[in-house]
Amino acid sequence: MPSAILKSGRRRPIRGGRDTREEILVAAEELLLRRGFNGFSYQHIAVRLGIRNAAIHYHFPTKEDLGVALVRRYRLRFLAWTDEAGKCCAALDRLAAYFQTYVDHLDGRLQICPVGIFGAEFDAIPDLMQREAQMMMRDVYEWMVATLQEGRRDASVAFEGDPRDKAMELAAAMQGAIQFAGIAGRERFEQVLRQITLELQPPARPAVAAVRAA
Structure with a gap:
């Protein structure tokens, strides 16, 4: 059904390792929908995914970069x-x-x-x-x-x-x-x-x- 394309778009990690950038976007999207853009921080994402804040900054140096993505x-x-x-x-x-x-x-x-x-x-x-x-x-x-x-x-x-x-x-x-x-x-x-x-x-x-x- 076409409407399925508009859902969260969660996908499996790349075989042999995590697709960290995609996981960050999925987690950020869920937080955005529940809290609004200014209602969550990189720490919320890090805790949810079990990663360090530095891993998020590697893919998205600023929260603005994350928001644009x-x-x-x-x-x-x-x-x-x-x-x-x-x-x-x-x-x-x-x-x-x-x-x-x-x-x-x-x-x-x-x-x-x-x-x-x-x-x-x-x-x-x-x-x-x-x-x-x-x-x-x-x-x-x-x-x-x-x-x-x-x-x-x-x-x-x-x-x-x-x-x-x-x-x-x-x-x-x-x-x-x-x-x-x-x-x-x-x-x-x-x-x-x-x-x-x-x-x-x-x-x-x-x-x-x-x-x-x-």
């Missing part, structure tokens, strides 16, 4: 997902698969997604990381606009207004819903998701009754 990791994962989804799914199915990634975050008890974290902490993250986050947001936005446009052309998606405006509405609704879920429970997220899905469904075409000639 994390955002790029998300961007590349998202772009790979869009390539895969574009080969096998209609526009409405691709949108539903994207929304499913938010459900995956909730199922993993990670009640805020990376886009939401970078948005909430934007003024507090390093400059290079800010630029990468802006490019990631652009990637998501442009994909969503293109998918909405395609869905309107092939009649698999229905909505009023400009696709650019609809893309912003959908992004804001999903971000808000996942934030609400952390406070008010998963059912609040599901309410928003049901309504979004309903609004994107094309109207059912009335059945045309066969008329026999007298």
Whole structure:
């Protein structure tokens, strides 16, 4: 399933030794989702992996380097997902698969997604990381606009207004819903998701009754 590409991307260490850089990124991603970028340190990663801080600094000399690598990791994962989804799914199915990634975050008890974290902490993250986050947001936005446009052309998606405006509405609704879920429970997220899905469904075409000639 395409949405699996957007998950943590954990992979086995290289045979014959540890893939320390990859393990650091996986651990940092988990900490980022639970604590936010400014809520963890290299020491948290070192304790989790059973390595020295120096091993982390070897791969990522500064935390800014680590942060930029994390955002790029998300961007590349998202772009790979869009390539895969574009080969096998209609526009409405691709949108539903994207929304499913938010459900995956909730199922993993990670009640805020990376886009939401970078948005909430934007003024507090390093400059290079800010630029990468802006490019990631652009990637998501442009994909969503293109998918909405395609869905309107092939009649698999229905909505009023400009696709650019609809893309912003959908992004804001999903971000808000996942934030609400952390406070008010998963059912609040599901309410928003049901309504979004309903609004994107094309109207059912009335059945045309066969008329026999007298």
